[in-house]
Amino acid sequence: MIKNIDLMNLRAGARIDLEKASAKKEIIPEKAPGADIAQSFKSLLENKVNDLVAVTQESDKLDRDFEAGKTEDVHQVMVAAAKSQLAIDTALQVRNLAIRAFTSLTQLR
Template sequence: MDNIGSIQSTILSPRQSVNTVEKESQGTSFSSVLTDALDQVSTYQRESQALTNQLVTGQVDDVHQVMIAAQKASLSLQLTVQVRNKIVESYQEIMRMQV
């Protein structure tokens, strides 16, 4: 029943919901979110490289740990590339709009 109440309040006062979202989003900017995400991707890449080096030199015996780190790095990089592609597509679409 609580879910229905929240839906009804959104339907009855959509402007209030928009104001709430705007206030919450004022805390972090889009550029800071992107910067944090890129820093995280970089961290995953460095961790994967370090574990791979440790595996090659015999310092790490757990191959699973190395593979998991490599997959994390790979997936985060793929996600970053796809987000970048969507941003570029959106920008190009906006530039094609006639004013």
């Protein structure tokens, strides 16, 4: 239950961040220096968030199947849960580092 709430918060936060990034894109000139890198970074983040969602959905599906008696492979369920938790923890650490880096950059001004 807590894992699902954390995942929902992470998904909502990622969606908001992507919307903000899209809104800011309109302000940036067509050929701004580093625009290609920014687009590449945005694509990378989108892909990784989608991967995170896929891993957690697979884990949730295996959990439901195990609870319903559709599968008896406890090992597979536990591995999927561990992968899901590791993916969420990694995403949260990356988010925290990005926030810390942004804060440091804004304090330089």
